[in-house]
Amino acid sequence: MHARTDSGNTDSGNAGDGSTSDGNTGGGTSGGQDGESPGSCKRVLEPAEIRRVLTRIAHEILERTHGADDIVLLGIPTRGVPLAQRLAERAAEFEGRPVPWGSLDVTMYRDDLRLRPARALGRTELPADGIDGKTIVIVDDVLYSGRTVRAALDALTDLGRPRSVQLAVLVDRGHRELPIRADYVGKNLPTSQRETVRVHLAETDGEDAVLLGEWKGALA
Amino acid sequence: MNRHLISAADLSRDDALLILDTAEELARMSDRPIKKLPTLRGRTVVNLFFEDSTRTRISFEAAAKRLSADVINFSAKGSSVAKGESLKDTALTLEAMGADAVVIRHDASGAPHRLAGWIRGHVVNAGDGMHEHPTQALLDAFTIRRRLGRGTGGLDGVRVTIVGDVLHSRVARSNIALLNILGAEVTLVAPPTLLPIAVDGWSCEVSYDLDAVLPKSDVIMMLRVQKERMTAAYFPSVREYSRRYGLDAGRMAMLPEHAIVMHPGPMNRGVEIAAEVADSPRSTIVEQVANGVSVRMAVLYLLLGGAELTGEPR
Numbered sequence: 303m304h305a306r307t308d309s310g311n312t313d314s315g316n317a318g319d320g321s322t323s324d325g326n327t328g329g330g331t332s333g334g335q336d337g338e339s340p341g342s343c344k345r346v347l348e349p350a351e352i353r354r355v356l357t358r359i360a361h362e363i364l365e366r367t368h369g370a371d372d373i374v375l376l377g378i379p380t381r382g383v384p385l386a387q388r389l390a391e392r393a394a395e396f397e398g399r400p401v402p403w404g405s406l407d408v409t410m411y412r413d414d415l416r417l418r419p420a421r422a423l424g425r426t427e428l429p430a431d432g433i434d435g436k437t438i439v440i441v442d443d444v445l446y447s448g449r450t451v452r453a454a455l456d457a458l459t460d461l462g463r464p465r466s467v468q469l470a471v472l473v474d475r476g477h478r479e480l481p482i483r484a485d486y487v488g489k490n491l492p493t494s495q496r497e498t499v500r501v502h503l504a505e506t507d508g509e510d511a512v513l514l515g516e517w518k519g520a521l522a
Numbered sequence: 523m524n525r526h527l528i529s530a531a532d533l534s535r536d537d538a539l540l541i542l543d544t545a546e547e548l549a550r551m552s553d554r555p556i557k558k559l560p561t562l563r564g565r566t567v568v569n570l571f572f573e574d575s576t577r578t579r580i581s582f583e584a585a586a587k588r589l590s591a592d593v594i595n596f597s598a599k600g601s602s603v604a605k606g607e608s609l610k611d612t613a614l615t616l617e618a619m620g621a622d623a624v625v626i627r628h629d630a631s632g633a634p635h636r637l638a639g640w641i642r643g644h645v646v647n648a649g650d651g652m653h654e655h656p657t658q659a660l661l662d663a664f665t666i667r668r669r670l671g672r673g674t675g676g677l678d679g680v681r682v683t684i685v686g687d688v689l690h691s692r693v694a695r696s697n698i699a700l701l702n703i704l705g706a707e708v709t710l711v712a713p714p715t716l717l718p719i720a721v722d723g724w725s726c727e728v729s730y731d732l733d734a735v736l737p738k739s740d741v742i743m744m745l746r747v748q749k750e751r752m753t754a755a756y757f758p759s760v761r762e763y764s765r766r767y768g769l770d771a772g773r774m775a776m777l778p779e780h781a782i783v784m785h786p787g788p789m790n791r792g793v794e795i796a797a798e799v800a801d802s803p804r805s806t807i808v809e810q811v812a813n814g815v816s817v818r819m820a821v822l823y824l825l826l827g828g829a830e831l832t833g834e835p836r
Contacts, residue, residue, distance in 0.1 A: 418829050423547040
């Protein structure tokens with residue numbers, strides 16, 4: 303629980319997954335952040351499970367793309383990026399050759415920019431080969447409304463013309479608001495919209511965990 | 523961030539660093555095939571220029587267009603201002619047209635401040651009289667940070683020497699304010715006649731001897747001799763000014779190895795800066811122009827991109 307406040311700060315200051323993982327996009331809960339307080343927090347995935355899940359996704363990606371020919375893994379900041387890196391490293395290990403990965407910031411393409419004060423941008427970093435003609439796997443921590451992924455698709459269009467685009471997420475918590483689904487899912491997590499799903503990663507939060515918390519919001 | 527950008531002195535260190543970091547990410551976009559972001563789609567930015575300007579107006583226009591905003595250029599020449607319309611009436615006209623932001627350059631110090639009181643949109647000062655030119659200071663700080671490899675931090679301990687017509691220079695005023703906010707040490711070098719009387723109250727050193735300061739400078743910023751604002755004889759002759767305060771190849775050789783030479787433009791080649799200095803690899807003059815677009819994109823994005831703040835500024 304102590305790490306929760308830390309990551310809360312990172313999220314509000316940062317672009318990507320804040321809204322998807324803390325659940326502010328969906329309910330239209332502008333101004334709800336202040337009233338947010340953790341009720342009970344349940345650990346849904348432990349470090350060992352996250353490790354196994356990522357290994358499985360890496361295998362699935364290799365299977366589906368026939369040995370990772372011309373694939374690029376692009377993580378959405380903040381927590382999609384270390385996930386993309388881990389998946390790429392694992393896939394490279396299994397195939398015995400490097401698998402390119404990078405990051406894709408979607409802040410400037412979001413449809414909820416006007417709901418909150420302007421936020422700092424994340425980094426977009428593509429492999430030297432670019433993305434033209436490649437199979438792109440977008441990687442994010444939590445799939446929720448689908449709006450982040452929609453923004454990512456727009457951002458990709460401005461960067462080049464991939465051959466195809468796939469989506470890998472660590473957690474799918476449902477409640478989609480757009481016709482979007484993931485190709486690779488670490489864990490399907492049925493949630494209510496009042497709950498929060500938080501992903502902690504060693505690279506950004508000091509530990510690996512997926513936490514499910516009750517959101518006791520100020521909404522009447 | 524405040525609602526308007528009128529003075530560099532209004533920025534907190536965090537604000538300034540947020541603008542520079544945002545500009546850093548946006549600058550990476552200039553290598554892309556599609557140099558456009560959809561962020562300000564449907565927003566209108568008015569460039570309201572009462573004074574001649576090429577680079578600043580074009581820079582703001584490019585910045586707004588790369589963010590997909592609609593841009594309306596309004597220059598005083600050939601407009602109803604030439605027929606005697608007041609700034610306030612012009613402002614109300616723009617307001618009625620639904621300007622979300624007004625970028626204003628005016629020959630009167632304080633005009634942007636007045637404008638901010640009349641319109642609902644955001645006001646960005648693109649240079650007002652002898653007061654301030656905050657986006658120039660931001661792009662200069664951005665250029666220094668990049669060239670000196672300061673990463674994403676401030677400019678703590680960087681020694682910046684500003685040379686020339688400080689008296690008439692809004693660029694100098696904004697730079698001194700912002701450089702102080704970012705932790706740099708500023709030295710002004712100018713003939714006594716071209717220093718404002720109030721310079722004693724500014725947090726910077728003053729020197730009249732350029733040659734003594736050069737070896738202790740990481741950055742040397744040459745200001746344009748602003749003949750159009752000079753109403754009296756501030757120095758005996760251009761040749762004498764150039765000999766004492768101009769930067770030529772000989773003086774450039776006295777700078778430390780890593781030092782850079784800056785100029786906000788437009789330059790008077792042969793007066794404050796020799797052509798061979800302006801064209802040397804140490805000069806950042808062309809870079810400053812490119813960086814200007816990124817910094818102005820960052821400012822427009824941070825002012826216009828998010829929610830409208832109602833109530834007190836953050």
